[in-house]
Amino acid sequence: xxxxxxxxxxxxxxxxxxxxxxxxxxxxxxxxxxxxxxxxxxxxxxxxxxxxxxxxxxxxxxxxxxxxxxxxxxxxxxxxxxxxxxxxxxxxxxxxxxxxxxxxxxxxxxxxxxxxxxxxxxxxxxxxxxxxxxxxxxxxxxxxxxx
Amino acid sequence: xxxxxxxxxxxxxxxxxxxxxxxxxxxxxxxxxxxxxxxxxxxxxxxxxxxxxxxxxxxxxxxxxxxxxxxxxxxxxxxxxxxxxxxxxxxxxxxxxxxxxxxxxxxxxxxxxxxxxxxxxxxxxxxxxxxxxxxxxxxxxxxxxxxxxxx
Numbered sequence: 001x002x003x004x005x006x007x008x009x010x011x012x013x014x015x016x017x018x019x020x021x022x023x024x025x026x027x028x029x030x031x032x033x034x035x036x037x038x039x040x041x042x043x044x045x046x047x048x049x050x051x052x053x054x055x056x057x058x059x060x061x062x063x064x065x066x067x068x069x070x071x072x073x074x075x076x077x078x079x080x081x082x083x084x085x086x087x088x089x090x091x092x093x094x095x096x097x098x099x100x101x102x103x104x105x106x107x108x109x110x111x112x113x114x115x116x117x118x119x120x121x122x123x124x125x126x127x128x129x130x131x132x133x134x135x136x137x138x139x140x141x142x143x144x145x146x147x
Numbered sequence: 148x149x150x151x152x153x154x155x156x157x158x159x160x161x162x163x164x165x166x167x168x169x170x171x172x173x174x175x176x177x178x179x180x181x182x183x184x185x186x187x188x189x190x191x192x193x194x195x196x197x198x199x200x201x202x203x204x205x206x207x208x209x210x211x212x213x214x215x216x217x218x219x220x221x222x223x224x225x226x227x228x229x230x231x232x233x234x235x236x237x238x239x240x241x242x243x244x245x246x247x248x249x250x251x252x253x254x255x256x257x258x259x260x261x262x263x264x265x266x267x268x269x270x271x272x273x274x275x276x277x278x279x280x281x282x283x284x285x286x287x288x289x290x291x292x293x294x295x296x297x298x
Contacts, residue, residue, distance in 0.1 A: 019277065023172075023269040069288070112184055119181030122174055125273060129280025136285050 007050050008142045014043050015132070022125060031097050038098070041088050048081075069134065076131050083124030090117035158282065165279030168272030 017040050024033040048055065058066065058074050092098075093105040093113035105113070132139070169175065 015277075019270050019273050020267070022273040025269055115180045115184045118177050119179070119184075122172075122178045123181070125277055126178075126280050129277045130284045132277070133281040133284025134288065136281065136288075 003050070004142070008139075010043065010047065010050070014040060014047060015128070017043070018125075018128065022121060034091065034095050034098050037088065037091050041084070044084050073131075073134050076127055076134065079127050080124065080131055083120055083127060086120045087117060087124060090114075090120065093117075161275065161278045161282050164272075164275035168275040172272045172276070174276060 017036055021033060021037055021040065024030050055077070058070060062071065062074060090113040092100040092103060094110060094117060
């Protein structure tokens, strides 16, 4: 399989799983929500690794002369990364079916972790939509080529 | 012509669906929750249905979890659990890898374990919200591109 095709399928997979993760009551319940949430973390890292060339190149040129869209893309990617980190971190703190007590999360702040998990996931969904919108031409091109 | 009609039908469906979903999932309320937590305005976090809190928490936050504290799952506004998980630091029966604490009654369609019912209905509102942001971004991008190509 060509790298670009793999990237496309991988991206669709992340998007679908992320949508299923938005509601912990859908699909297979909390068990699925927590395990799939951990797995998507790995897929997200793979997504970054697959696009490492772009990240590296843009980081070097960020404060130079680059198109505004590329800069906006970079900022959105950064926000997405922060969003995913916060979601996974707060998700570990409020986990019910996987025991993360060994990580030493302060259970007195469980309520804060909970609200952080919910609100950051909503914000991340919005950012993911913007991210997808910015890459919509690429998505359409891939669909046309796969026909 | 058909393409144009389809495009506008899709736009209308996405916008209407997103507006409906925005209220259904409490997108604004849930997003604002982060800022409310950050600025310490905990009184408005539980929604209008919030009851008295247990465990030294701020009033208005619906308690959940432990036996004797389980609520009906309708404490939050619009029937959706607003702050599910509040008060969970007191849950006495944490079961790693198991079903977790006692579930609120009236929320029987899901289970804590792998035997939960497969339901994708709750995901649809989020798909609409995502589609809305994709659409808005595409429209703004195209408008900017058109503006620069004319200039």
